[in-house]
Amino acid sequence: MRRTTVAPPAKRSAPATGARRAPATTPSRRRGPRPRGGWTPWLYLAPALAVLGALLVYPVYQLGLISFLEYTQAQVSGGEPTRFRGLANYTDLFADDQFGQVLLATVGFAAACVLGTLAVGCALAVLLTRVRALPRLALLLAALGAWATPTITGSTVWLFLFDPDFGPVNRLLGLGDFSWTYGRYSAFLLVLLEVVWCSFPFVMITVYAGIRAVPGEVLEAAALDGASQWRIWRSVLAPMLRPILGIVTVQSVIWDFKVFTQIYVMTGGGGIAGQNLVLNVYAYQKAFASSQYSLGSAIGVVMLLLLLAVTLGYLRLLRRQGEEL
Amino acid sequence: MKLSVRLAGFTALAAVLATACAPQTSGTSSSGKDEKTGTLRVWLFQEVDNQPKQRVVDAVLADFEKAHRGAEVTVEYIPVETRAQRVKAAFNDPRSAPDVIEYGNTDTAGYVKDGGLADVTRDFDAWSEARDTDPTARRSVTVDGRVYGAPYFVGIRALYYRTDVFRRLGLRVPRTQAELISTAKRVRAARPDLYGLAVGGAYTYGALPFLWANGGDLATGKGGGYASALGTPAARAGIEAYTSLFGDDNCPAAKCASWTGNDTVTAFAAGKAAMAIGGNFSHAAVDAGKAKGKYAVVPLPGVRAGSIAPAFAGGNNIGVLKSTSHRTLAVDLMKRLASKQAQGRLFDAMGFLPTFTDVREQAAAKEPFVKPFVDTLAAGTRFVPVTPAWAQIDSSLVLPTMFQEIVSGRKDVADASADAAKKMDDAFGSAG
Known part of the structure; x- marks a missing residue:
């Protein structure tokens, strides 16, 4: 799942060329007579649209449709007829106290993960540009290792590292048999550390590529003006990197909001008394564990709309500031 | 503005599609066929140490194939952890579904509601060995007075x-x-x-x-x-x-x-x-x-x-799927798998408690270890809501x-x- 979402931004991580070419082509197309090219762009887009339509629109449509039906195992296997319920699944969902709590926990947890990932990723990207070749190689390899580790393996290893009986971390910190997964916040913290660990490399490498594309003269000029490292980052690098930072932020928001494996593996499917449930695990519980596919779909639709709103809002904000993505 | 136009377009598209296709529902109504030859597929649970169970089952299958010329049986041992997905998939796609399955007794009512299990009340009542089935085990295959399988073993804590x-x-x-x-x-x-x-x-x-x-x-x-x-x-x-x-x-x-x-x-x-x-x-x-x-x-x-x-009163049952195209053969196989002889052998091999009172008494006499469990059973057991x-x-x-x-x-x-x-x-x- 993750690997497929990685691909498009990776292509964009060489933004210098794309950004530079964009102004050259866009005006010329706008200047040309519009009606003449009417169908040509669509013709070129058709293959991609067909694939996207089949792989994206159709499942989303099914998701939406199922969320309006009564659709449980009995309906799937033909034991009972499928019934249209209108918005009843949604009203059930919003009447459920637990859904509200889980939604809140998900938003908070995702926000913390995004901030953590961006901070660590950007800091290490800057560090990468400052160190010599050998440490840089070591850091890159370590990051790539973390990136390449399957989520389920990473989660299991982290769980072992923090195991109350056998884990080295507790021994190192002298915590005795402190159980990280027992308390709500310590369990979330543990998962957060794993999420940051496995998603910072994407941010780091993308931002690093962006920094390398910044012309050296600009940085040199800033340094000659006596700007500090922090000042250079804040006033020179960050503004120039804004499109890249925008992309990685949107990506991180989407990933961290949809986090599933880490929570499922590390907290045993949602923690003690469901204290560590996030939306995706909650939807899984509803849809697949208890076969209430329609309720699970409704949760999926709510997630989709929330993410869409966040992403569109963020893109609009970037546009307004005059950046082309 | 642009967004709302796009939204309208999308809604229109969705409306068109909505009339075009609905989510899938498979018909698990009985196939209507009752073939007397061909291959029967059986799903049993995989135990931690499966060899002894497999030997008991193989002996049953050998007898079955001898008794029914032209009938063959393939057995698949499925992991207990993934049984829910497997069984759901079987209910959804009758063509790849087995004819006979082992299932946990707390799942009985759910599977019946899903329309997956065949009603075998008449066959069960006509089965001479079923008279010795203990009432708790019988209750675990019964939903609304109808019988949906044969008890295979009981598990007691x-x-x-x-x-x-x-x-x-x-x-x-x-x-x-x-x-x-x-x-x-x-x-x-x-x-x-x-x-x-x-x-x-x-x-x-x-x-x-x-x-x-x-x-x-x-x-x-x-x-x-x-x-x-x-x-x-x-x-x-x-x-x-x-x-x-x-x-x-x-x-x-x-x-x-x-x-x-x-x-x-x-x-x-x-x-x-x-x-x-x-x-x-x-x-x-x-x-x-x-x-x-x-x-x-x-x-x-x-x-x-x-x-x-x-x-x-935990335990497992053997049931026949509604979608089977070999109903008579499948019911016979169910009875053979859950017979007194097979349950006695399963006890010797795996320590699973038989569901027939007389077989269980023999087992307890042979193996003193099971006495506290049989005593617990005799004192009365309870079940989750059916x-x-x-x-x-x-x-x-x-x-x-x-x-x-x-x-x-x-x-x-x-x-x-x-x-x-x-x-x-x-x-x-x-x-x-």
């Missing part, structure tokens, strides 16, 4: 305890529930490296005997409507008793709150607990650990001295959540049990 630890500390085998709890705490006080009685917040079937022994129940009602009984004073007393075992004076909540039944048995087998509630099927696992040769088993004590806490809602209650972790809320100090017994009762009633209301 009882109290495992460490004889060496008890002797050294001069402790008596507990005879009441109160004694059980105080004994557990005395062990822990004297031996802080041991859990007195290993308990788990997610060990529903270990907790239910406490509830039942105090006169409580999960739900009341029959057939049509159930109502949760968790909020009653008797049920609360049972919940109180079980949750009092979590804490630094017996089984610290930080560890035990998340434990399942397997975790408690593992702790006992590893020599880290003086007592545990284990099944007759846990025998091999315990013998493989440090506790081997240093333990004994007694029925779990009830509230009054000398009484036995009602145990959960309704499809149970599958939903079970999978949405209503009871583990309740226990965990109490032992982690988040809610008191009254609040947690009231919340759980409400969730159960919601499930009864929506799933029947």
Whole structure:
């Protein structure tokens, strides 16, 4: 799942060329007579649209449709007829106290993960540009290792590292048999550390590529003006990197909001008394564990709309500031 | 502006599509065919050590194929953990579905509602051996008076305890529930490296005997409507008793709150607990650990001295799928797999308790180990509500959540049990 979402931004991580070419082509197309090219762009887009339509629109449509039906195992296997319920699944969902709590926990947890990932990723990207070749190689390899580790393996290893009986971390910190997964916040913290660990490399490498594309003269000029490292980052690098930072932020928001494996593996499917449930695990519980596919779909639709709103809002904000993505 | 145009377009597209295709529903109505030759497919559960079970099954299949010329059987052993997905998939796609399956007895009502299992009431009643099936086992294949399979074996839990630890500390085998709890705490006080009685917040079937022994129940009602009984004073007393075992004076909540039944048995087998509630099927696992040769088993004590806490009547059944195109053959195979002879052999091979009273008595005479389990069975067992809602209650972790809320100090017994009762009633209301 993750690997497929990685691909498009990776292509964009060489933004210098794309950004530079964009102004050259866009005006010329706008200047040309519009009606003449009417169908040509669509013709070129058709293959991609067909694939996207089949792989994206159709499942989303099914998701939406199922969320309006009564659709449980009995309906799937033909034991009972499928019934249209209108918005009843949604009203059930919003009447459920637990859904509200889980939604809140998900938003908070995702926000913390995004901030953590961006901070660590950007800091290490800057560090990468400052160190010599050998440490840089070591850091890159370590990051790539973390990136390449399957989520389920990473989660299991982290769980072992923090195991109350056998884990080295507790021994190192002298915590005795402190159980990280027992308390709500310590369990979330543990998962957060794993999420940051496995998603910072994407941010780091993308931002690093962006920094390398910044012309050296600009940085040199800033340094000659006596700007500090922090000042250079804040006033020179960050503004120039804004499109890249925008992309990685949107990506991180989407990933961290949809986090599933880490929570499922590390907290045993949602923690003690469901204290560590996030939306995706909650939807899984509803849809697949208890076969209430329609309720699970409704949760999926709510997630989709929330993410869409966040992403569109963020893109609009970037546009307004005059950046082309 | 642009967005709203796009939105309108999308809505229009969705409207067109909505009339075009609906989510899939497969027809599991019976195939109508009853072929007398061909291949029968069987799904059985894979056990931790599957070889002995496979030998018993192979013997049955050899006899079956001899009796029915032109009929062949292929058996697949499926992992218990993924059974839910497999069985759902089988119900959804009758063409790749097996003819005969083994299934857990708490799943009966759910599978019947899903329309997956064939009604075999007439065949079962006409089967001469079925007369000796014990009533508890019979109830576990019955939904609304109809029979949907043959009981395969029963699983019963009882109290495992460490004889060496008890002797050294001069402790008596507990005879009441109160004694059980105080004994557990005395062990822990004297031996802080041991859990007195290993308990788990997610060990529903270990907790239910406490509830039942105090006169409580999960739900009341029959057939049509159930109502949760968790909020009653008797049920609360049972919940109180079980949750009092979590804490630094017996089984610290930080560890035990998340434990399942397997975790408690593992702790006992590893020599880290003086007592545990284990099944007759846990025998091999315990013998493989440090506790081997240093333990004994007694029925779990009830509230009054000398009484036995009602145990959960777990176990598996063999059923025929509604979609089979070889109904007669499949029913015959079901009867052969679950026959007295096969169950007797399965007991010898795996230690699974037979569901026929006479076969079980013979087994108990042969193997003294099963005596406490047979005694527990004889004292009367209980079952979860026979309704499809149970599958939903079970999978949405209503009871583990309740226990965990109490032992982690988040809610008191009254609040947690009231919340759980409400969730159960919601499930009864929506799933029947």
